[in-house]
Amino acid sequence: NKRLTKSQIKTFYYALPYNAKDRTSLEQIRTFDPNVTCFRDVEKYVSYILDNGFEFIYLLNSIKGFYQDKEKFKRQQDALDNLLNGLRKLKTYKIRVTDLSLLEYITRHYPDFEIYLSTSTEYTRITQFQNLLKLFPNIKELIPSYEVNRDFHLLKNLKNLTGANTNIELIANE
Numbered sequence: 001n002k003r004l005t006k007s008q009i010k011t012f013y014y015a016l017p018y019n020a021k022d023r024t025s026l027e028q029i030r031t032f033d034p035n036v037t038c039f040r041d042v043e044k045y046v047s048y049i050l051d052n053g054f055e056f057i058y059l060l061n062s063i064k065g066f067y068q069d070k071e072k073f074k075r076q077q078d079a080l081d082n083l084l085n086g087l088r089k090l091k092t093y094k095i096r097v098t099d100l101s102l103l104e105y106i107t108r109h110y111p112d113f114e115i116y117l118s119t120s121t122e123y124t125r126i127t128q129f130q131n132l133l134k135l136f137p138n139i140k141e142l143i144p145s146y147e148v149n150r151d152f153h154l155l156k157n158l159k160n161l162t163g164a165n166t167n168i169e170l171i172a173n174e
Contacts, residue, residue, distance in 0.1 A: 023083075062120075088110075124154075
């Protein structure tokens, strides 16, 4: 970041890998890492990121959502509570979410966390965002679906809808 002037890294994203015993299953799993078996294995990296002035956002952006089976749901809920309390201990409160029931759970039980909506919601119409923001005015950031990044009419209306309270991030190249 000290050498580059036109672009900088400001935010790190992470989700526990598939093999982590305490993952919530609400993560969109993209890795298997034998060196990371639980959240404690990554705490030092998250602390390093935060201590060096970067933002950290934990990814709870699976489209699967909560389990319907009571036993599985309870295990999932316990893992989620442990994760959020672990993030809280590290003083990082930003979460990228897809599932609306998860968004509602976090809003109700962890109001100190900042919600960043994932592009995995695949919203492509202004009414979808409008209805979402009526239900969850606490959302800090939206990422419209990649397919609408060039729909300047929608993006202008979305910015008018969100005002100064909610950021809009565009994905230029996934």
